Amino acid sequence: MSDPNLRRVYTPEEAGAAVRERRLAKGLTQKRLAQLSGVSRKFVMDLEAGHPGAELGKAMLVFEVAGVEVLGALEASGRYAPKLDVDVKAHLDSFHPRRRRQI
Template sequence: MAILKTPDDLGSLIRQRRKALGWDQARLAHDAGVSRQWVIEVEKGKPRAELQLVLRVMNVLGIPLMAATPVPNREADVPQVDINEIVDRHRSPRRQGSAQSHAGTLSYAEILERARQMPPPGVAAPVLSVHETPATYRRTSKKKP
């Protein structure tokens, strides 16, 4: 298997395969429906060779075109999360007088919501400008007497 990175690599592959079949450039040109001059240029690595013709030549020579994409490293892409650590970190008594207070602890849904809003471990929390307030600040209405 050859790794093709440049037009020269592709031209070399086509030339090697043609010679392995014992064909001359005229035979390849005839079978692929291109000119001999075109075969000469593509074998030299001419960068402007028309892709449709290159694919036709590769098909005539029996060179399969296979594309491989790198397999993403799932462990590197997904941050490791310890759900027990998140629950323990957020399990604390609610403030007295809270309208949602019952049993003195956060619900599982509230813990997960808070954890979702937090930056992942190792990432600094965003710096707030003077005009921003964290979502955790209690908003009070300004009522006029």
């Protein structure tokens, strides 16, 4: 990992600490981060506390607003899958023909 601004997190506690660190660096309160992310303040509190049951979809919204970039999550677990050359849009379009016309 060559970028000094990136750090690896292996546990929910470390992910929560990363969110808290970025939130504070941006001068945001938990309440404001929650508002910007579209989640409750309690969710942000639980996420920052490292509660392992945090819903991933909501957590990803908070990560985006807080400026936490999520990379290689499966790498640490030993279940890392190499990157594949896949056209995700084309793959999704094959399942949803209407989607093809909207994009």
